[in-house]
Amino acid sequence: MALPPAPPSQFNFAQFLIAANNSRKEKTALLDDVGPLTYGNMADQIRACAAGLKKLGLKREDRVLLLMHDSTDWVVSFLGALYAGVVPVAVNTLLTPEDYAFMINNSRAQAALVSSALLGTLKSAISHGTQSIKHVVVSRHEGDLPPVHTHFKDLLASGTGPSLPAETHADEPAFWLFSSGSTGNPKGTVHTQGNLYWTAQLYGKGVLALTSNDVVFSAAKLFFAYGLGNALTFPLSVGASVVLMAERPTPQATFKRMMDHRPTVFYGAPTGYGGMLASPDLPTKDQVSLRLCSSAGEALPADIGERWTTRFGCEIIDGIGSTEMLHVFLSNAPGDVRYGTTGKAVPGYEVQLRGEQGEVITGHNEIGDLFIKGPTAALMYWNNREKTRDTFQGEWTKSGDKYSRDIDGYYTYAGRNDDMLKVSGIYVSPFEVESTLVEHPAILEAAVIGKVDADGLTKTKAFIVLKSGQSLTEENVKAFVKERLAPYKYPRFVEFISELPKTATGKIQRFRLRDIENKKA
Numbered sequence: 001m002a003l004p005p006a007p008p009s010q011f012n013f014a015q016f017l018i019a020a021n022n023s024r025k026e027k028t029a030l031l032d033d034v035g036p037l038t039y040g041n042m043a044d045q046i047r048a049c050a051a052g053l054k055k056l057g058l059k060r061e062d063r064v065l066l067l068m069h070d071s072t073d074w075v076v077s078f079l080g081a082l083y084a085g086v087v088p089v090a091v092n093t094l095l096t097p098e099d100y101a102f103m104i105n106n107s108r109a110q111a112a113l114v115s116s117a118l119l120g121t122l123k124s125a126i127s128h129g130t131q132s133i134k135h136v137v138v139s140r141h142e143g144d145l146p147p148v149h150t151h152f153k154d155l156l157a158s159g160t161g162p163s164l165p166a167e168t169h170a171d172e173p174a175f176w177l178f179s180s181g182s183t184g185n186p187k188g189t190v191h192t193q194g195n196l197y198w199t200a201q202l203y204g205k206g207v208l209a210l211t212s213n214d215v216v217f218s219a220a221k222l223f224f225a226y227g228l229g230n231a232l233t234f235p236l237s238v239g240a241s242v243v244l245m246a247e248r249p250t251p252q253a254t255f256k257r258m259m260d261h262r263p264t265v266f267y268g269a270p271t272g273y274g275g276m277l278a279s280p281d282l283p284t285k286d287q288v289s290l291r292l293c294s295s296a297g298e299a300l301p302a303d304i305g306e307r308w309t310t311r312f313g314c315e316i317i318d319g320i321g322s323t324e325m326l327h328v329f330l331s332n333a334p335g336d337v338r339y340g341t342t343g344k345a346v347p348g349y350e351v352q353l354r355g356e357q358g359e360v361i362t363g364h365n366e367i368g369d370l371f372i373k374g375p376t377a378a379l380m381y382w383n384n385r386e387k388t389r390d391t392f393q394g395e396w397t398k399s400g401d402k403y404s405r406d407i408d409g410y411y412t413y414a415g416r417n418d419d420m421l422k423v424s425g426i427y428v429s430p431f432e433v434e435s436t437l438v439e440h441p442a443i444l445e446a447a448v449i450g451k452v453d454a455d456g457l458t459k460t461k462a463f464i465v466l467k468s469g470q471s472l473t474e475e476n477v478k479a480f481v482k483e484r485l486a487p488y489k490y491p492r493f494v495e496f497i498s499e500l501p502k503t504a505t506g507k508i509q510r511f512r513l514r515d516i517e518n519k520k521a
Contacts, residue, residue, distance in 0.1 A: 003348050003375075004201040006194075007170045013196045014050075014083035015165035017236050018043045024212070024239050030072045031261065032244040034140070037072045039239070045072075049080025050166075051159030056135045056150070058110055060085040060166060061173065065104055065112040065133070067091050067122055069246035070222050073139040073152055075232055077113045078222070082174055082193065085166025089176040089188070090223045093118060099186070100125035103178060106188055106382060108132045113152070115246075116141035170194035173379060177225055179323040188382035189323045196233050198375045199327040202348040204234030207317065207333055208265065208292065212239035215289075217263035219249035219272050226296050229327040230267040251279040262289035269297035271445070271506040273304050273316065278444055278467055282311070290314045296321055296328055298507050299413035301435040302340035318342055320413070324397055326376045330411055340435070341410040342403070349374035351411070352396070353403055364407045367414045367427050370399040402429070419510050421450040423458055423488050430510065433460060433491065436484050437477070442470035447500050447508045451493050451517055462491035463513055465499060472496070 007016070021029070025040030037045070058064065064081055066088045068074040081088040089107045091100065093115075104112075104125060112133055114122045119138055126133055138145060139152040168174065174193040178186040204210050218230035222244075235242045243261045247253050249272060258266065268276075273295060276282060293308065293316040300318035308316055319331030320342050330351055332343035345351045353361040353368030361368040373395045380388045391398050402414035414420065414429035421428040430448040437446035444467045451461035466472060474494040481490040501512040 004205075006375075007197045009170055010167055011170035011193050011197070012083060012085075012165040012168045013174065013193045014046055014079040016197065017079065018046065020237060021239050027212075027239065028241045029236065030075055030242050030244060032071045033246055034071070037076075042072070042076065045076045045156055046079045046083050047163040048156040048159035049076050050084035050086075051163040052155035052157075053081060053084050053086050053111070053159075055158050056111060056137075056155075058084070058086050058135075061087060062111075063087045063089050063107040063109045063176070065089050065091060065100070065107070065109040065114075065122075066223070067093060067100065067112060067118050068115045068139055069093055069117065070227075070231070070244045071115070071139065071246055072244065073113075073115075074222050074244075075236075075242075076156075077137075077139075077152075078175070078232070082168075083163075083165050085168050085172075087173055087175055088113075089178075090228070091178060092223050093221070097121055097124035097128055101128035101130050102185055103188070104130040104133060106185075107176060111135040111137065113137045113139070115139050168193050170197070171379075176382065177223070177228075177323050179381075187384055187387060190379045190382055191326055191376075192379060195326050195376045195378070197237075198348070199229050200233045200237040202346055202374075202376075203319075203328050203331070204229065204237060206347055207319075207328070207331055208234065208294065209334065210234050210238050210240055210265065214238075214240040214265050214291075215243065215261060215263045216240055216265045216267070217243040217245075217257050217261065218267040219245075219254055220267055220269060220297070225323045225326050226267070226269075226321060226328075229321075230294070233327075251276045252281055255279075255281055255283055258288045258290070259283055264289055264291045265294070266290055266292075267294040267296075269506045270295055270300045270304060271298070271502070273300070273308055274438065274444065277304065277307055277311070285312050288312065292317065292334060294319070294328075299342060299431055299435075300339070301438050303435070303439045305337070305339035319346070320399075320401065322397075322399060324378050324391060324399075325372055325374065326378070329372050329374055329376075330370075338410050341406070341412045343411065344409055346374075353405060361405075365404050367402050367404045367420075367429070369417065370401045370403045370411075371396045372399060373397070402427075416510075419449075421448075421458060421460060423450075423460060426488060428460060428489050430460075433462065433481065433485065433489055436481055437462060437464065437491075439484075440472070440477075440480050442466055442472050445500055445508075447510055447513055448491060449510050449513050449517065453492065459492035460489065461493035461495065461517070463500060464494060464496050466496060 021039040220227035319328035321328035445465040
């Protein structure tokens with residue numbers, strides 16, 4: 001497949017979206033918990049936001065912290081900054097003041113755009129010794145604000161009159177996302193104006209085939225690379241309508257939007273799909289209007305995909321992306337879903353598996369390190385030359401994931417590099433064992449790590465969360481896995497726990513389980 005045409009060298013993504021939707025000004029672009037915003041009104045607010053930021057004294061390439069719950073104001077803030085050539089630093093809303101203080105200092109953000117509910121957390125972060133923030137713009141705040149604080153509605157009102165987009169370059173730094181590393185400080189990942197265009201072309205149109213007739217809803221939030229594409233880049237590029245939700249994506253909150261607004265495309269993560277399928281409030285097929293679902297964040301267990309399709313009659317398109325590559329680069333495709341795999345390379349990307357010495361693996365069913373080549377790779381990790389060189393290796397990006405490829409060319413997830421186990425001298429994928437465990441009707445979630453036994457040998461240990469009202473014994477669990485996997489893979493140790501440690505994106509933090517286990521030793 002030939003690549004779509006590249007964006008011109010002078011390219012501003014916010015202006016690109018405004019121009020693409022000039023003929024549908026009366027159509028609903030965004031619908032949040034407060035109300036709808038049409039494409040015409042969204043364009044006006046983007047321009048006003050850009051002008052308002054300039055009036056605050058922000059200049060081209062200045063960074064601004066974007067700490068907001070999903071809303072129309074989030075989208076307007078992000079695109080308004082791009083329009084002005086100001087660089088939004090979109091951050092996770094679930095972090096601590098210490099985390100935000102690090103991000104502010106690392107980015108030298110000159111201003112912060114913040115939801116009213118998060119203002120106290122931001123103030124605490126600023127009190128941790130940050131020096132760069134000169135203005136705070138607060139979304140949907142009732143009442144007065146202290147000095148150097150501005151209501152978001154007043155920022156928009158100040159940006160009256162004609163406003164032209166900044167003459168940005170397609171390869172110019174446009175926005176930051178912080179990677180959610182399992183250890184150490186997060187890394188400021190710098191993306192370009194053009195990267196947004198490419199993800200929309202290659203995945204939004206090329207794989208999901210989104211059109212202006214779609215209504216989309218993403219459980220993954222806008223501050224994640226996955227959510228940013230799902231609920232902003234892709235739908236607004238084709239004139240679709242977007243349902244936004246500020247609250248946590250619990251099964252009940254998600255079901256309400258599915259039934260009230262009837263989205264045709266839903267984006268979630270494996271943990272969320274599993275939780276919804278286990279909920280007694282799960283809607284019936286005729287209560288929703290889904291034509292397609294997407295999953296990323298972690299590999300989707302085959303059992304969850306199959307049960308979802310049986311329930312709703314639509315496929316879950318499982319894929320893998322990363323903050324570094326901005327969105328999904330390896331994916332199943334509509335009509336070509338093989339549950340239990342992550343599919344094939346998205347057209348426009350190339351993938352390789354490499355061995356321990358860096359050699360390219362050409363055989364089948366061998367586990368190797370996944371590398372990606374494509375037009376959406378980030379420019380760098382800010383102020384982190386060592387990590388940048390390790391991850392971005394010429395045209396190729398190292399994902400940090402282990403995969404295998406079958407004879408038909410489908411890729412199967414084996415785990416993160418740090419999570420892989422060697423048992424009896426053979427690699428064992430924690431994900432493979434976990435996927436088998438969650439097939440048991442009593443098991444909600446499972447995580448597998450390595451545990452050193454009395455002989456000093458590494459064996460698998462499973463941490464298991466049971467569904468409400470269910471019970472199992474350790475021997476039940478072992479027997480279930482033995483019937484389905486090679487003997488050396490079944491968990492020699494089993495521990496039942498109430499919940500698994502996870503990142504804000506829902507990824508299991510196996511390193512925390514390893515830490516707990518090490519403290520027991």
